[in-house]
Amino acid sequence: MSNKVAIIASNGGLFDAYKVFNIATAAAATEKEVAIFFTFEGLNLIHKQAMHQLPMPAGREHFAEGFAKANVPSIPQLVEMAQEMGVKFIGCQMTMDVMGLAKEDFIDGIEVGGAVTFLEFAKDAAPTLTF
Amino acid sequence: MTLKADVKLDAKGLVCPMPIIKTKKAMIDVNEGQILEVQATDKGSIADLKAWAESMGHQYIGSTEEDGVLHHYIRKSGDDIGLEKNFKNTIANEEIIDRAVNGGIILDVREEAEYAFGHIAGSLSIPIGELEERLEELDREKEIYVICRTGTRSDLAARKLSEKGFKKVFNVLPGISYWHGDLSKKI
CATH class of the missing domain: 3.30.110.40 (TusA-like domain)
Structure with missing residues (x-):
C-alpha cells in the first residue's frame, strides 16, 4: 500500500483551503508522506497576505458564522500544523512567473518547482487528489 | 462510568x-x-x-x-499477534467454558477498558500489570485459564503465575480476538 498522498490545490477560496488542509493534516496524522502542489489560484492558500483573507464563494458568506460556531481552526493555523507534521508544500514556478510572484511572497518552508517535481512525488502516491 | x-x-x-x-x-x-x-x-x-x-x-x-x-x-500498538509464546501448558478457546464449569477460573489479563467492551461472562478481570499484587484473589487449588486478546500477555501472565507456585495454569489460545461465542459488556 502506498504511504504517499499527493494533493493538487488549484483554487483559492476558503472552502478550497479547508478541503486541502484538512485532508493534508489528517493524512499526515496517519503518518502518510504528504505533498501539496499549489498552482494557479491555489497559490493564494500559502500567500503570506492572501491566506489570511481567503474569500467565501459568492452568496455563501453567511457560512462565516458557522465556521466560528463550530470552532474550526483558521487556515493559517492549519497551515502551521501541516508544516509541523512534515507536509511538503510545492509552489508552481510557472504560475508564480505568470502572476509576477516570488518565493518571498509565500510562507517560509515551501519548495518551488515545476510539474515534474510534483509528478515525481505523485508517481507512486495513492490517492492523488485535486481541489 | x-x-x-x-x-x-x-x-x-x-x-x-x-x-x-x-x-x-x-x-x-x-x-x-x-x-x-x-x-x-x-x-x-x-x-x-x-x-x-x-x-x-x-x-x-x-x-x-x-x-x-x-x-x-x-x-497503543495493540497488534502483538504472532509473538513467540513460551508457556507450554496451553488450552484452546473452545474448551475453557466447559472446563470452567467444573470449578476453573477464566482469568482475563487485558486492561480494564478492553474487558469492559467485551469479555467472557463469568471471567475474572485482573490486568497483567496488577497481577502480582492481586494473587490472593486466585484460588491455588483451581485450574486457571489465562486469556488475553492474542495469547501474548496471557503467556507472560501464565509464566508469572507458574513462578509464584500456581500449578494448574493454562494459557488460552488463540485468545479473545478469535472468540466465536458471545461476549459480555460492562459499560
Whole structure:
C-alpha cells in the first residue's frame, strides 16, 4: 500500500483551503508522506497576505458564522500544523512567473518547482487528489 | 462510568481534523500496550478514530458517550499477534467454558477498558500489570485459564503465575480476538 498522498490545490477560496488542509493534516496524522502542489489560484492558500483573507464563494458568506460556531481552526493555523507534521508544500514556478510572484511572497518552508517535481512525488502516491 | 486509562486527552470542542491531530501527538507519550482515552464532542470522531487506529496499527477498544462527551479508548500498538509464546501448558478457546464449569477460573489479563467492551461472562478481570499484587484473589487449588486478546500477555501472565507456585495454569489460545461465542459488556 502506498504511504504517499499527493494533493493538487488549484483554487483559492476558503472552502478550497479547508478541503486541502484538512485532508493534508489528517493524512499526515496517519503518518502518510504528504505533498501539496499549489498552482494557479491555489497559490493564494500559502500567500503570506492572501491566506489570511481567503474569500467565501459568492452568496455563501453567511457560512462565516458557522465556521466560528463550530470552532474550526483558521487556515493559517492549519497551515502551521501541516508544516509541523512534515507536509511538503510545492509552489508552481510557472504560475508564480505568470502572476509576477516570488518565493518571498509565500510562507517560509515551501519548495518551488515545476510539474515534474510534483509528478515525481505523485508517481507512486495513492490517492492523488485535486481541489 | 469511567474506565482506567494511562493517558487522557481532552479534545472536547474541537472539530475534524483536530481530534485526530491531537490524538496523533498525544500517542507519542503513551507507552506500548498502554491505553489512551480521547474525550471529544465531534460526532465524526467515532468513525475517524477507529479508522485512524486501524491505519496506525493501534487497537481501537471502543467508545462510550456520557452527557454529550465521547470517550474513546485506544491501546497503543495493540497488534502483538504472532509473538513467540513460551508457556507450554496451553488450552484452546473452545474448551475453557466447559472446563470452567467444573470449578476453573477464566482469568482475563487485558486492561480494564478492553474487558469492559467485551469479555467472557463469568471471567475474572485482573490486568497483567496488577497481577502480582492481586494473587490472593486466585484460588491455588483451581485450574486457571489465562486469556488475553492474542495469547501474548496471557503467556507472560501464565509464566508469572507458574513462578509464584500456581500449578494448574493454562494459557488460552488463540485468545479473545478469535472468540466465536458471545461476549459480555460492562459499560
